[in-house]
Amino acid sequence: MLSTCETPVGVIDLPRVRANIERVVTYCSHHGITWRPHVKTHKSLRIARLQLQAGAPGLTVATPREAEVMATVTDDLLVAYPVVGGNKLERLMALPNSVRLMIGLDSSEVLAMVRHAAAAANRSVRVLVEIDAGLGRVGLQTPAEAVRLAGEIRESPALEYAGIMFYPGQIRSHSSTQDADLAVLRGLLEAFYDALGAAGLAPSLVSGGSTPTLWRSHEIPGLTEIRPGTCIFFDREGLAIDVAGPEHLAYSVLATVVSMAVSGQAVVDAGSKALAKEARGGDDGFGFLLDRPEVLVRSLSEEHGILDISATDWRPAVGDRVRIVPNHVCVSVNLQDHLLAVDGEHVERWPLEARGRGPYEATGENSN
Numbered sequence: 001m002l003s004t005c006e007t008p009v010g011v012i013d014l015p016r017v018r019a020n021i022e023r024v025v026t027y028c029s030h031h032g033i034t035w036r037p038h039v040k041t042h043k044s045l046r047i048a049r050l051q052l053q054a055g056a057p058g059l060t061v062a063t064p065r066e067a068e069v070m071a072t073v074t075d076d077l078l079v080a081y082p083v084v085g086g087n088k089l090e091r092l093m094a095l096p097n098s099v100r101l102m103i104g105l106d107s108s109e110v111l112a113m114v115r116h117a118a119a120a121a122n123r124s125v126r127v128l129v130e131i132d133a134g135l136g137r138v139g140l141q142t143p144a145e146a147v148r149l150a151g152e153i154r155e156s157p158a159l160e161y162a163g164i165m166f167y168p169g170q171i172r173s174h175s176s177t178q179d180a181d182l183a184v185l186r187g188l189l190e191a192f193y194d195a196l197g198a199a200g201l202a203p204s205l206v207s208g209g210s211t212p213t214l215w216r217s218h219e220i221p222g223l224t225e226i227r228p229g230t231c232i233f234f235d236r237e238g239l240a241i242d243v244a245g246p247e248h249l250a251y252s253v254l255a256t257v258v259s260m261a262v263s264g265q266a267v268v269d270a271g272s273k274a275l276a277k278e279a280r281g282g283d284d285g286f287g288f289l290l291d292r293p294e295v296l297v298r299s300l301s302e303e304h305g306i307l308d309i310s311a312t313d314w315r316p317a318v319g320d321r322v323r324i325v326p327n328h329v330c331v332s333v334n335l336q337d338h339l340l341a342v343d344g345e346h347v348e349r350w351p352l353e354a355r356g357r358g359p360y361e362a363t364g365e366n367s368n
């Protein structure tokens with residue numbers, strides 16, 4: 001099937017996926033931390049099931065659709081995104097009552113919206129105060145602000161103050177050189193813990209973590225759960241910072257060579273609409289070949305990927321197939337219609353139920 005299927009298509013190596021899950025679960029249980037994987041990386045019910053079966057007690061989502069889909073396989077969901085606008089909150093409140101819903105937020109405005117929606121739905125919701133741990137994207141900036149918002153949550157009927165969350169997305173250096181960044185993060189967190197503790201609002205749940213800091217999560221004090229998602233597949237970025245080795249790369253885009261007309265390059269049918277045009281800084285391209293890491297994807301147009309073959313003797317023929325590891329796996333998966341899950345000789349087509357924005361309606365295909 002892999003030699004005859006239409007390309008480009010995302011391919012996952014199931015034994016590697018299972019091994020990646022096992023590694024995270026083992027690490028977490030060793031350090032007494034819970035793994036609540038972010039599903040934004042895979043958007044797949046089948047992969048979510050593998051994570052839950054391996055020991056993840058719940059899942060993290062960013063969108064109402066992800067929540068609707070994942071509510072069919074878990075009753076413990078964290079929406080790690082400030083939910084604002086449209087009928088997003090109504091969609092969340094319409095999830096089955098069996099789902100323990102938790103939402104992260106960083107403002108009184110969003111809190112008021114959640115309070116209103118929860119009351120209208122007669123539903124109790126756990127809330128995490130999001131703090132900015134250095135990324136500068138969302139999250140409260142000072143311990144005093146966190147104390148104030150946590151106090152507001154505690155005073156809100158139907159809402160439960162569950163703790164705090166943060167995402168240390170600014171730490172993207174090589175795993176072994178994160179000492180200084182982690183020291184800053186520790187200092188920042190201690191200040192929040194002290195202030196919340198002094199106000200009688202010590203967080204019982206602290207949700208943090210990322211794939212780049214995954215194996216150093218135990219060095220972050222107070223962390224009760226981590227949410228890395230990319231670690232299910234890993235990608236070129238993870239390899240570059242040594243959070244994964246080549247043997248952990250579980251996702252690639254299968255592509256076909258369509259032209260050898262211009263010397264020094266091979267052109268494949270995976271362009272930015274299959275790989276995603278996410279640069280890593282500098283001029284180092286958009287991915288590499290799984291079996292020939294020296295061959296880089298030098299440039300992309302929408303349906304063309306240009307492989308630089310100037311530094312190798314390898315000369316593919318038109319029609320040959322290659323597997324490309326993208327810079328950033330999550331955005332590439334999101335461009336696929338489905339994934340081909342490979343286990344030895346066995347290949348299955350796996351849907352990506354949580355892609356897109358619209359309401360989820362389970363179909364026969366999705367319920368497997």
Ligand SMILES: Cc1ncc(COP(=O)(O)O)c(C=O)c1O
Pocket residue numbers: 038080167209210211212227228229230231
């Ligand atoms: C809020 C939040 N939590 C967790 C994650 C997962 O982190 P990673 O992509 O490093 O696996 C992300 C990633 O974007 C995120 O935005």
